[in-house]
Amino acid sequence: MIVGIIGCGSITRFRHAPEYTANPSVEEIVFYDRNRERAEEMVQLFGGRTASSLEALLQDPTIEAISDCSSNEVHYFHTTKALLAGKHVLCEKTIAATVKQAQEMVHTAKKASKLLMVDHNQRFTKAHQKARAVLQTKELGDILTFQTTFGHSGPEDWGATKSNATWFFKKGRSHSGAAGDLGIHKLDLLFYLLDDEITDIHSYAATLDKTDENHHPIEVNDNVVCILKTEKGRIGTAAFSWTYYGEEDNSTTIYCQKGILKLYQNTNYPLLIEKKNGEKIYYALEAIQTNTKQTNSGVIDAFIHCIQENEKPIVSGEDAIKSLQLLEEILRQKDNGM
Incomplete structure (x- = not known):
């Protein structure tokens, strides 16, 4: 091919x-x-x-x-x-x-x-896929609440220009700042893990620290914090940031009736389950891909496989629309001063 x-x-x-x-x-x-x-x-x-x-x-x-x-x-x-x-x-x-x-x-x-x-x-990591499977068995009971975070030091350290002139900082090009660069990944992940629809979102988006090549505040958000509610009544929080000036944080916690599921919080065990009875289960799966540590994401292999086998992709256009609808709401709330 x-x-x-x-x-x-x-x-x-x-x-x-x-x-x-x-x-x-x-x-x-x-x-x-x-x-x-x-x-x-x-x-x-x-x-x-x-x-x-x-x-x-x-x-x-x-x-x-x-x-x-x-x-x-x-x-x-x-x-x-x-x-x-x-x-x-x-x-x-x-x-x-x-x-x-x-x-x-x-x-x-x-x-x-x-x-x-x-x-x-994010749907392609082994830890997220295993977490989804565990949640679907109901061995931890029903999901009650959740929290997820995705933050790093910003696209000026990652992009091709390696400068504050990056297109990510331009509203006419990136459109949605950290919310669209990082947040939309975690919104999609929540749909995948929770197997539920997010029906309500309240958010705060702000430009707190980033400046452009002219030392002016960038035109898009560099931080977003959200409160979310699902169709099944679950509630949770999500935070996305370009100002985590240390190690990248790409973690998620799911709180259930019979225990807690922790993702990408322990270096050696990307998936950790803490049960209500005190039992702990450690899964030594692969570390998550970061800007500074590139590994095979599995996305290209899945894309090629779907073409060859005429299968529906793990992340379809319809899936992407659901996350984009939430992103539009985050940006609308910012424009309305919420």
């Missing part, structure tokens, strides 16, 4: 390209970026070839699938064009800038009979 990648920033360099390279079903990668030098750099690192234009990439009959690794504001345009050109698409999050755009993308995928998968990678 030959695949194409749109956008050659850090997400391509550290995740998509190496994972495609490691997949035995992928013969070649074709890179496209508005900055031709970035695409050529990817070829030097991973082999393959570059496309002279977006149209050349999408009209190449040898390319079966596309990773849309462009910036948020153009996912809708690139992914829609790729689907209409007959390509399966793995779109980076957020799927689109608005729910309306995302709904149109899902409709286009169905019309074109092509797979549309979204890179909400």
